[in-house]
Amino acid sequence: MQNMFVLIASYLFYGLWDWRFLFLIFGSTVVDYFIGIAIHRENENKKARKFFLWGSILFNVSLLGFFKYYNFFADSFLDMFQLFGYTIKSTWTLQIILPVGISFYTFQTMSYSLDIYYRRIKPTRDFLSFATFVAFFPQLVAGPIERASNLLGQITSKRTFNANQTIEGIKLILWGLFKKIVIADSLAPIVDDIFANYGMYPSTTLILGVTLFSFQVYGDFSGYSDIAIGTAKLFGIELMSNFKFPSFSRNVAEYWQRWHVSLSTWFRHYIYIPLGGSRVSKLKSIRNICIIFLVSGFWHGANWTFIFWGAFHALAFIPVFLMGRNTIYKNTVIGENSMLPSIKEVGQVLLTFGIVTFSRIFFRSKSLTDSFSFIERIFFNFSHEPYVHPSGYRMLDFYILIIVFIVYEYIIRKDERNPFSFKSKYLRFFVYTLIILAMLLFYDDGVNRSFIYFQF
Amino acid sequence: MKKILLKFIVYFFLMLVCLEGLVRVLHLYTEDPPRFIDSYGVEKRVPNHTGYAVTGNRNQNYSKFSINNSGFNSHREFTPSKDKIEIAIIGDSFIEGFHQDFDDSLGNKIEDELKNNIEVYEYGYAGYDMANQMHLIHAYKEDFEKIDHIVLYLNYKSDLGRSEYTPNTGRIAMLSSLLFKLRDNIKLLSYTSKIGILDSFKKMLGENNKDISNTIEGEEAQIEKEELFLNNFKQLVKLYGFDNNKTHILLDSRKTSASFLNYCKENGMSYIDFSEAFEESDSPTTLVYDKHWNNNGRELIASIVSEYFITRSLDTVH
Numbered sequence: 001m002q003n004m005f006v007l008i009a010s011y012l013f014y015g016l017w018d019w020r021f022l023f024l025i026f027g028s029t030v031v032d033y034f035i036g037i038a039i040h041r042e043n044e045n046k047k048a049r050k051f052f053l054w055g056s057i058l059f060n061v062s063l064l065g066f067f068k069y070y071n072f073f074a075d076s077f078l079d080m081f082q083l084f085g086y087t088i089k090s091t092w093t094l095q096i097i098l099p100v101g102i103s104f105y106t107f108q109t110m111s112y113s114l115d116i117y118y119r120r121i122k123p124t125r126d127f128l129s130f131a132t133f134v135a136f137f138p139q140l141v142a143g144p145i146e147r148a149s150n151l152l153g154q155i156t157s158k159r160t161f162n163a164n165q166t167i168e169g170i171k172l173i174l175w176g177l178f179k180k181i182v183i184a185d186s187l188a189p190i191v192d193d194i195f196a197n198y199g200m201y202p203s204t205t206l207i208l209g210v211t212l213f214s215f216q217v218y219g220d221f222s223g224y225s226d227i228a229i230g231t232a233k234l235f236g237i238e239l240m241s242n243f244k245f246p247s248f249s250r251n252v253a254e255y256w257q258r259w260h261v262s263l264s265t266w267f268r269h270y271i272y273i274p275l276g277g278s279r280v281s282k283l284k285s286i287r288n289i290c291i292i293f294l295v296s297g298f299w300h301g302a303n304w305t306f307i308f309w310g311a312f313h314a315l316a317f318i319p320v321f322l323m324g325r326n327t328i329y330k331n332t333v334i335g336e337n338s339m340l341p342s343i344k345e346v347g348q349v350l351l352t353f354g355i356v357t358f359s360r361i362f363f364r365s366k367s368l369t370d371s372f373s374f375i376e377r378i379f380f381n382f383s384h385e386p387y388v389h390p391s392g393y394r395m396l397d398f399y400i401l402i403i404v405f406i407v408y409e410y411i412i413r414k415d416e417r418n419p420f421s422f423k424s425k426y427l428r429f430f431v432y433t434l435i436i437l438a439m440l441l442f443y444d445d446g447v448n449r450s451f452i453y454f455q456f
Numbered sequence: 457m458k459k460i461l462l463k464f465i466v467y468f469f470l471m472l473v474c475l476e477g478l479v480r481v482l483h484l485y486t487e488d489p490p491r492f493i494d495s496y497g498v499e500k501r502v503p504n505h506t507g508y509a510v511t512g513n514r515n516q517n518y519s520k521f522s523i524n525n526s527g528f529n530s531h532r533e534f535t536p537s538k539d540k541i542e543i544a545i546i547g548d549s550f551i552e553g554f555h556q557d558f559d560d561s562l563g564n565k566i567e568d569e570l571k572n573n574i575e576v577y578e579y580g581y582a583g584y585d586m587a588n589q590m591h592l593i594h595a596y597k598e599d600f601e602k603i604d605h606i607v608l609y610l611n612y613k614s615d616l617g618r619s620e621y622t623p624n625t626g627r628i629a630m631l632s633s634l635l636f637k638l639r640d641n642i643k644l645l646s647y648t649s650k651i652g653i654l655d656s657f658k659k660m661l662g663e664n665n666k667d668i669s670n671t672i673e674g675e676e677a678q679i680e681k682e683e684l685f686l687n688n689f690k691q692l693v694k695l696y697g698f699d700n701n702k703t704h705i706l707l708d709s710r711k712t713s714a715s716f717l718n719y720c721k722e723n724g725m726s727y728i729d730f731s732e733a734f735e736e737s738d739s740p741t742t743l744v745y746d747k748h749w750n751n752n753g754r755e756l757i758a759s760i761v762s763e764y765f766i767t768r769s770l771d772t773v774h
Contacts, residue, residue: 161457391513392512436475440651443651443652444513
């Protein structure tokens, strides 16, 4: 009964956007449900198991390929011909709507088949629970991408009301809303203006734009994840953490252990490790690193900018890997045993933040030409003028906001699941009030409120 | 479950109280002096109110207003007499001037430029169109007979939509309703309403604020609209009168139709055109977050108006 209710709510939630694509989710659910059973049934027959697994992968990748990448491949193909002097009239490009969240739920259903194939889990015979696992609305459209071993077990069991879990959920929702409304949405008009008119602005403004974009995309996506995790808690479900204060990473490897954790984990488990991970020769490991970053870039969008973004991260990651420093910060945070970070840590964090922020020029630009022009203006057209937003935003407000946000995130850096971990209930109440006040102060009626990661 | 629900309600209520306090302390809300329709059918503010208007997309613009005995935002009382020289400026929110301190208003700047103890009376009220303005002169005939010059501010695109004035009793009744009184007294509600948070609720309640003023499009429709505007103006002149000797229209010729300007010329109606000064200005003339005149815009208007009167030898006209 519980799952029936959640499933109806999930389908209703998705159907309100576009009911036609419910068939896609349902199709993906049915295929992977039966393939999961089939893989398990062919326990001894390795070939058959592989056959069914590839069936699942091909089906899901085809969905992605058609809805997300078809136009990209068609356009790239035409561009390639043009490169050799042939002009082909573009009649291949189709008007395809990208189904919201397709990259997320196809990866989730694929992970189910893969886990059964690798004998990590057994398939469920409960179709209702499986359909709920695929379509669970808090994380359906932008993750966290859950693995069946974590989520499916919780969905198949009966859930009871837990007051503490509910309170934790509400707190996470509040914190997520703060990050979305106050950080992401309020910075959006500034970032949009700078990226849309980068040719008119001096280099310092471009640096400001991409730096603010770093905070915007973090606020937007981590805000969504917190709201999703918090909402799931209200239903008695614990989703995995997706962000662990990535802004405080001390190298690029640590950054990827803290940013979009569910996707990084997915790639590590299902691509990097099966390819041999780091247990093969250095050269092959580097190849594996390149593969996962390129695939990760391509996963984000059908555009060369994302592929370059992935390649840039691979290039930034490889030196860390070669120096053997890719896992040294795995279980620690900045300022682990002290109140303040050391000067060395501050330097590391600033360098990592700088590298990651630089990569976001590719992530945010509409085309590679724009990305390189943007970079060119930063490096070869160095000049400074204070930035004035066309709508008259008082920039000081945003600078103060960002500083306060960084300081607050530093204070709570040890537990991403509990953003209000103060012992005093009066202090907690004070912080809640300030957060809601900030939402009122920075609420902007004219901002497009859709989440950035919905487009992926 | 019961406990958590109770706790949630208590927290929610306490938070609302705190937020109400913070909104008041930080003065995030804007004050809107009450409006009414007087015995002459003129819509204006209730006299003798002072407060602060808060505008800007980050509420960065605080400006003090002071409603005088006549019900208009001004640094002075309106006491027209035959012994002094007075200029009345009538118009909408641009003249009402809630975007600047009342003692730094357009009228004040004109007085400073003209000197000679000339008094400038600002009959500004947000939403006044030409019908409002001409009806006001007609309604307060005795006062305006004593006033030496009248300047009507014309925002061509929005001020000539009707040919006769009828008081907007519906709006006044709505603003006096319990819901609006609540909104004005609960500052948190007033603030959230202002920043648009309550818009979705309003939509749900079926409030439709669709602007129909710009629905007419296309060249033919444009000509039709211009004809309509001109006819409306003619009707207003016929109905309320227009003293060519003392009435002047303040306008931006870039935004006013040629047919209207020609009509004025042909009928001896003088107008003060500020388009050139605005176009030549090196610095912006409007606020960055809305289209009202900023200090530079007001300075320019003040100098154009005063220059206009100086060249026409103001003190010798009457």
